[in-house]
Amino acid sequence: MLTLHGFAYSNYFNIVKHQLLVKGVPYQENRIYPGEPGLLEVSPAGKVPALTTEDGVHISESSVMVDYIEEAYPQHSLYPESAQDRAKVRQIMKISELYLDLPARRLLPAAFGAGPADEVTKTEVRASLQRGLDALSQLAQFAPYVAGAKLTLADIYLRYALVIPAMVAPSQLDWDITAAVPGLAQWLTFMSESEISQKMDADTLANRDEFMARIAARNG
Template identity: 30%
Template sequence: MIKLCGFALSNYYNKVKFVLLEHEIPFEEETVLASQDEAVLAHSPLGKVPFLITEHGSLCESQAILEYLAACYPERAIFSRDPWQAAKEREMILLVDVQLELIARNLYKQAFFGGTVTDATKGRVEKLLTRHICGFKRLAQFGPYLRGDTFGVADFSGFVHLPLVGLATQQVYGRDFLLDAGVNWKRYWTIINARPAAQRVTADRKAYMDATRKT
């Protein structure tokens, strides 16, 4: 059985966990924090989470993990069976993961962890996100899912990342860049969270946060 290592506050951990639950792939969980300890670096070269422990060894980076799962469980059809549609799904995932979340991540220190970011960082992030959200709107369909009327693999990224982009910009700039641009991520999140697998991810994340506050 594969083991998913990370912690329930990590959006990338939750991206992989959502996939595993949604497609009913057996797995175990082990709570592991991002670290430079050798025990973590032995599985994840940069000390990041999530990573997967398999019979073949360890694998890190959430998208690489998804590709591995898709190859190991072709009957689950994690990606579309149509090559063009599968490529478009990967395109959307990269846009959400890299062009939105990774940029917004520069704000998390101030938005969620009580720190501050420089004015230069704020200016750079605002410029990039403004342009990238426009590009995202050209590609996303919200019909009600990111790629139309069918739930798909890109929605795993959308579900865990879009709220963070919206909330981080609201906290740092006083306005939600996504909502201001007409991207109603709150409605989208509510629709996705109706799925049992998403509800499990949400509940486990909340339980982790509650437990962390008590310690």
């Protein structure tokens, strides 16, 4: 059986977990946090998540993991059939990661109480998020899914890539990013209604206190 290493408060862990649940691929979870012994053996950069295949091969980086899972477990494909449509889905996944999740992470320390962010950082993060949101406005179909009529990895990536921007933008940038893209707020609600999303959100919430206690210990 596959083993998914990581913790439920991690949005990248949740991308892979959501995919596994949609596809109905059996897996077990190994709860492990960055810095803990054993993580580097499965994830050379020390990042969460990582995946151990049924043959005992360790894979890290969520985009690599989701592609491995699509190839090894073709049931309920989360990529469209044509190469062109697959590229569109990957484009949204990449933009979500590069211009929404990654810049917003720079404001996480401030959002978690480690002291205020400086104005230069805030200006840079705001510009990157604007770039991502503008790109999304151009690419997203929300019909009803982000890349058209079917659920794809673009929906799963975008849902979890928006978690940190939605967490930090209101408090650090005084900005409701969900209002910045027409149809985005409705799509978020639509996505949150599935049974799988509800399980995902409940599992994330259940891990919140343990994760926050680790952050508090690290901040001293």
